Amino acid sequence: MNVNGTLVTGRKGVVAITGVSGFIGSAVARRLTAAGWRVRGLARSSSQARIRLSTLDKLEIVEGTLEDSSSLRQLVRGSRVVIHCAGAVRGAHAEHFNRVNADGVTALVRITREMAEKPSFLLLSSLAAREPQLSAYAASKKEGERQLAMVAGEMPWIALRPPAVYGPGDRELLPLFRLMEKGVALLVGERQARFSMLYVDDLAAAIQSFLEQSEWPQTIYELHDGHPDGYSWDEVVALFSRLRAKKLIKLHLPLSLLSLAANMNQVLSRLTGKHPMLTPGKIRELYHTDWVCDNQAIMAEIGWQPKVCLEEGLRRTMKW
Numbered sequence: 001m002n003v004n005g006t007l008v009t010g011r012k013g014v015v016a017i018t019g020v021s022g023f024i025g026s027a028v029a030r031r032l033t034a035a036g037w038r039v040r041g042l043a044r045s046s047s048q049a050r051i052r053l054s055t056l057d058k059l060e061i062v063e064g065t066l067e068d069s070s071s072l073r074q075l076v077r078g079s080r081v082v083i084h085c086a087g088a089v090r091g092a093h094a095e096h097f098n099r100v101n102a103d104g105v106t107a108l109v110r111i112t113r114e115m116a117e118k119p120s121f122l123l124l125s126s127l128a129a130r131e132p133q134l135s136a137y138a139a140s141k142k143e144g145e146r147q148l149a150m151v152a153g154e155m156p157w158i159a160l161r162p163p164a165v166y167g168p169g170d171r172e173l174l175p176l177f178r179l180m181e182k183g184v185a186l187l188v189g190e191r192q193a194r195f196s197m198l199y200v201d202d203l204a205a206a207i208q209s210f211l212e213q214s215e216w217p218q219t220i221y222e223l224h225d226g227h228p229d230g231y232s233w234d235e236v237v238a239l240f241s242r243l244r245a246k247k248l249i250k251l252h253l254p255l256s257l258l259s260l261a262a263n264m265n266q267v268l269s270r271l272t273g274k275h276p277m278l279t280p281g282k283i284r285e286l287y288h289t290d291w292v293c294d295n296q297a298i299m300a301e302i303g304w305q306p307k308v309c310l311e312e313g314l315r316r317t318m319k320w
């Protein structure tokens with residue numbers, strides 16, 4: 001059914017996606033449309049979503065926010081699956097993160113459960129949820145998972161905890177890539193820190209694989225690009241340098257400087273209402289030394305395999 005209650009003809013049915021104008025949500029929408037799903041997306045600005053997804057002529061947009069239950073009902077009505085990609089990724093205050101990343105999950109799950117079609121529910125959480133003590137963002141993602149498990153009842157659900165996701169369309173890492181193009185690599189955090197990564201289309205492919213499964217086991221899965229021990233910043237910079245045939249100057253930003261900027265952002269954000277990326281919580285995330293995750297459970301469950309290694313992923317991202 002479309003938002004007016006009439007039948008639409010996606011071969012596999014309607015999939016409702018929140019955050020469809022975002023980096024990951026738009027990649028998921030493209031992939032599922034190509035696989036024969038009829039995508040209906042929630043976006044705060046339908047014009048922005050249409051610009052970002054201009055190649056998807058059959059995309060249906062519901063304009064609204066996670067705080068607006070009538071938009072959520074319009075979004076979810078008649079869908080077979082709900083994929084919750086919307087989330088607050090920047091910000092300086094716990095209230096903001098909790099409102100979007102925890103209360104938003106509760107509201108959407110409650111509404112999904114009301115639907116006669118009994119859709120399944122996929123939550124895009126984050127590996128950050130493994131370390132909720134580090135930041136308000138991490139705590140809110142963990143709380144979102146907890147709310148899902150608590151409110152879902154019998155509803156089939158899964159939650160995914162991706163590590164750092166990158167690829168064409170990612171505006172958060174873009175400034176770092178641009179700087180590397182100019183020959184400067186900014187290094188933040190401990191030298192021995194290791195982190196997993198995941199190319200955005202591989203994440204979208206994992207989501208597609210779940211949609212082809214009949215059983216959703218109410219479980220949380222980690223997933224990464226198949227490189228078992230993750231990467232260090234030195235390794236990523238060396239790879240970039242090799243791909244560009246360019247020697248990079250490494251600048252290790254001192255913690256004192258980062259903390260100063262982060263504390264200023266925290267104060268300014270109260271005054272301006274803006275949501276900064278660099279905050280004291282983000283620094284604690286960046287200084288955490290183990291962001292390596294595990295693929296075994298998800299591969300055993302759905303037979304998904306990541307296809308894009310970091311070298312290929314960086315190549316595609318740089319082209320963009």
Ligand SMILES: NC(=O)c1ccc[n+]([C@@H]2O[C@H](COP(=O)([O-])OP(=O)(O)OC[C@H]3O[C@@H](n4cnc5c(N)ncnc54)[C@H](OP(=O)(O)O)[C@@H]3O)[C@@H](O)[C@H]2O)c1
Nearest residue numbers: 019021022023024044065066085086087125126162164165
């Ligand atoms: N990128 C990563 O490396 C990464 C890693 C792990 C997990 N994640 C998770 O993946 C999800 C998507 O992240 P992303 O990287 O795609 O971020 P993004 O590009 O900022 O997308 C976030 C989306 O959420 C929407 N949104 C935010 N607040 C909303 C609200 N109150 N109501 C409705 N929509 C709202 C945004 O809408 P607008 O377009 O209107 O701003 C945007 O479409 C997030 O939940 C994030 O926690 C991301």
